[in-house]
Amino acid sequence: MSSDADSATPTAPRAIVAGHGDFAAGLVSAVEQITGRGSQLIPVSVAKLSVEDIEALLRSRMHQANVRVIFTDLQAGSCTMASRRILRGMDDAVLIAGTNLPTLLDFVFADARTPPEAARHAAERGRSAITVHGAGA
């Protein structure tokens, strides 16, 4: 039996998460642990793949899940480069590079917005979520 809260929780994929090593799986796991909304995010690992294969894999995942948002880890990363190629000519898609956990947490709760709008909002949240404490701060 599902409660109102359960039925209000979107579970369909809304974005791809891709990056180095286990970055994507780790972040999505953390989102799931904190919010139970990890199913909105599709983690993609690209180890051992060529640039062409990374692009093909990301493109395939986007089409399969019908999503238009990609979160990546590093601006110079292969996933970011491949995503920028994919987004070329796609006016309705958004790439967020430099993703952190606060970014994704904001995204999965912003289900009243379209995924691209939610991604832009989440990027700002993630940017402002970095704080410094301790010596010299």
Added chain:
Amino acid sequence: MTLELYRIDDRLIHGQVVVGWGQPLDIAFIVLVDDIVATSDWEQELYRMGVPPEMDLYFHTATDAITQIPRYRADPRRGLLLTGDIDTMRKLVDGGVGITAVNVGGIHFRAGRTQRLRYVFLTPDEEIALRELDARGAGVTAQDVPGARPIALADILAGDELS
């Protein structure tokens, strides 16, 4: 200073190059040698956005690079030269610009290639090309990141590092 590293990496500009090697070697500029990228404004803009603002990025065809390498070696800053495939690096070595060491940083899977390292897959022709580079005095080692142990060509081709 000089060009600190001559690297073959089919991902060209990416995290290992910009951060992994760029920071410990204090790399101030990257020379990207690729005939397609050198003639495409869009490709160049794509790669420019992948490097930090304090790092310069220069693009050349293989032919052009042969004439420009001495100028980069005379640059007071530290630089890194990057090709996306073995054939381009071989053109530079054949051009007689005095490359004495080649770093294989990443040649990934595609049809016809056999895995030799976690990050190196080679066709039979590519294996021959690497042997030829090595024989011409451009010592070939594989090393994805600075903290990893350089792997000699014989050990790359033996595939022993996979076991």
